[in-house]
Amino acid sequence: MNNRWNEIIYKLWSPMYDRIFNTGKFLEARQKLFHHPPFHPHQRILFVGVGTGADLELLDHTQFQITAIDYSGDMLQKAKDKFKDTTIEFIQMDAQQMSFTDNSFDAVIGSLILSVVPDPDRCMKEMIRVLKPQGTMIIFDKFSPSKMSLIKRMVRPFVKIMGTDIGVNFENLYEQNHKAIILKENEPLLFNGMYRKIILTKTGR
Numbered sequence: 001m002n003n004r005w006n007e008i009i010y011k012l013w014s015p016m017y018d019r020i021f022n023t024g025k026f027l028e029a030r031q032k033l034f035h036h037p038p039f040h041p042h043q044r045i046l047f048v049g050v051g052t053g054a055d056l057e058l059l060d061h062t063q064f065q066i067t068a069i070d071y072s073g074d075m076l077q078k079a080k081d082k083f084k085d086t087t088i089e090f091i092q093m094d095a096q097q098m099s100f101t102d103n104s105f106d107a108v109i110g111s112l113i114l115s116v117v118p119d120p121d122r123c124m125k126e127m128i129r130v131l132k133p134q135g136t137m138i139i140f141d142k143f144s145p146s147k148m149s150l151i152k153r154m155v156r157p158f159v160k161i162m163g164t165d166i167g168v169n170f171e172n173l174y175e176q177n178h179k180a181i182i183l184k185e186n187e188p189l190l191f192n193g194m195y196r197k198i199i200l201t202k203t204g205r
């Protein structure tokens with residue numbers, strides 16, 4: 001995957017995305033993710049790769065200062081249309097190279113983004129960088145065990161063409177960043193634990 005391809009593929013996904021990833025089991029998983037969100041009124045929250053804004057629909061956005069970024073103008077436009085009369089700030093931006101200063105946000109949300117960006121470790125490092133010390137990171141994504149089955153390895157390149165990678169291993173990402181973050185929760189959310197809810201906090205004061 002690269003950004004140019006993601007731009008093309010998510011332009012194609014944008015008209016039908018919500019009908020697949022914002023209904024049924026996916027919607028139930030998102031509802032669980034935001035059932036008791038671990039952040040507080042007036043906090044600054046960043047949604048990374050916000051897409052059509054599916055997660056935003058599950059929060060009382062009037063309570064928070066929300067910024068939402070996405071690389072795809074088409075996906076972002078869907079979110080903007082849904083939330084046009086709000087104070088949510090939508091910005092077209094690469095999640096691997098964000099323009100925010102260090103320690104800007106109280107919480108960073110990454111739903112289905114680490115499995116999509118060309119370089120998940122770079123994206124993770126950026127999410128950590130812009131998070132305040134002691135801030136919370138919420139990740140909802142599909143992750144692969146370190147040893148992938150033969151079938152998965154065979155299918156992986158075809159799924160990548162559709163705009164997502166089924167081979168990202170969370171433990172590797174965590175290992176590469178464990179000095180900066182502490183794992184608080186890692187729970188199965190969907191499809192026998194393939195999709196997970198992960199909560200992390202940033203170290204430091």
Ligand SMILES: C[S@@+](CC[C@H](N)C(=O)[O-])C[C@H]1O[C@@H](n2cnc3c(N)ncnc32)[C@H](O)[C@@H]1O
Binds near residue numbers: 096
């Ligand atoms: C699978 S969708 C997830 C959207 C949303 N977070 C959700 O949970 O429905 C992946 C999103 O990541 C965006 N994306 C892909 N590469 C990106 C990048 N380098 N920086 C920011 N967003 C990116 C795509 O445009 C798409 O909207």
